[in-house]
Amino acid sequence: MVNRDIGFSLWLDFVERDYLKNEFSKLIENGTINGATSNPSIFASAITTSPAYKEQLESLAGKSAKEKYEALAIEDIRTAAQALRSSYSEGNDGYISIEVDPFLSNDTEGTIAEGKRLFAAIGEPNVMxxxxxxxxxxAAMTELLDTGISVNATLIFSPKQAQKCLKAMTKGLDSFEADGGGRVDAVISVFVSRFDRLLDADLAQEGIDVSRTGIYNAAKIYNLIEKNHTPSIRTLFASTGVKGDELAADYYMRELLASRSVNTAPLATIESFVNSKGLMLKLPIEESEINGYFIKLADSGFNMDEIYASLLKDGLEAFEQAFKEMLESLESIK
Incomplete structure (x- = not known):
């Protein structure tokens, strides 16, 4: 559940049209969530498997695959934003995120142009x-924030990435404030569980505690962001779902419970977290403990810089592949 007393927010990592028009509002009304996120993989799954898009797709006959996707995504994001508007008006987050085309990840101007165009087309203020x-x-983050568009920085794996996000975001926020300001927020989305899925088998062979790398890495980045002391920039913990039955469904959510933070997760993970007993704050973790863990990894031959680079590369490629497959499926619909 959302806990405003400690500044803890819970956002649903799921978008699908029928769900948005029905159960989604109940989660907001009962205080379970106060925001939501989407990404290319989530939209690809929703659009290609749900019958809820059939009627609108028929009306988009003759459009390009990208035009079809944007029309579908814009309507869904607008629906979610409108459902979350009461939370937003109360200052209780109320944001929904839409991601720019993943093939623009190395194109600053293209990212800026698409971000501005999507934000304007959706027409709701509570869109990130x-x-x-x-x-x-x-550079795109700086420009978008400078124009009053809230930003969700995604695919953060390393403290170095987080530091660069902070620098870019602070520059954009300061410029926006100097021009008159208004409400604009930013989150830095730290991916968590992918570290453990990649490393746990090798760590076990070395006698090192498993299912902790993602948590210690996220805790290090959380400390870095909190030391920046910028109220409108917060840590968002993402990729918190578990694979298999070795861990409780809400393991990462419980282990990263922190004040002034956001956690985004699929519905099943959120339900498990809400039903958990004895929840307590787990962050911050002392820097000495965090550093000690990573020294142990380095001494055992694990190169974190290489791991960070590999996870970022894999994450970008996964979003590109999901987006490509979705566009191909939409291309086939005449």
Whole structure:
């Protein structure tokens, strides 16, 4: 559940048209969530498997695949934003994110143009434009924030990426404030569980605790963001779903419960978290403990810089592949 007393927010990592028009509002009304996120993989799954898009797709005959996708996504994001508007008006987050075309991850101007165009087309103030944390993305974050568009920086794996996000976001926010300001927010989405899926088998062979790398890495980035002392920039913990039955469904959510933070997760993970007993704040973790863990990894031959680079590359490619497959499926619909 959302806990405004400690500044803890819970956002649903799922978008599908029928769900948005029905159960979604109940989660908002009962205080379970106060925001939502989407990404290319989520939209690809929804659009290609749900019959809810059939009627609108028929009306888009003759359009390009990208035009069809944007029309579908814009309507869904607008629906979610309108459902979340009461939360937004109360200052209780109320944001929904839409990601720019993943093939623009190395194109600053293209990212800026698409982010502005999508934000204007949706026409709701409580929309965050999601931008991958690449070299091209940092400059785009600055420009979007400078024009009053809230930003969700995504695919953050390393503290270095988070630091660059902070620098870019702070520059954009300061410029926006100097021009008169208004309400604009930013989150830095730290991906968590992918570290453990990649490393746990090798860590176990070395006798190192498993299912902790993602948590310690996220805790390090959380500390970095909190030390920046910028109220409108918060840590968002993403990729918190577990695979298999070795861990409780809400393991990462419980282990990363922190004040002034956002956690985004699929519905089943959120339900498990809401039903958990004895929840308590787990962050911050002392820097000495975090550093000690990563020294142990380095001493055992794990190169974190290489791991960060590999996970970012894989994440970008996964979003590109999902987007490509979705466009191909839409292309086949005449």
């Amino acid at each position: 434009v999601k931008v991958p944390a690449t070299e091209a993305g940092y």
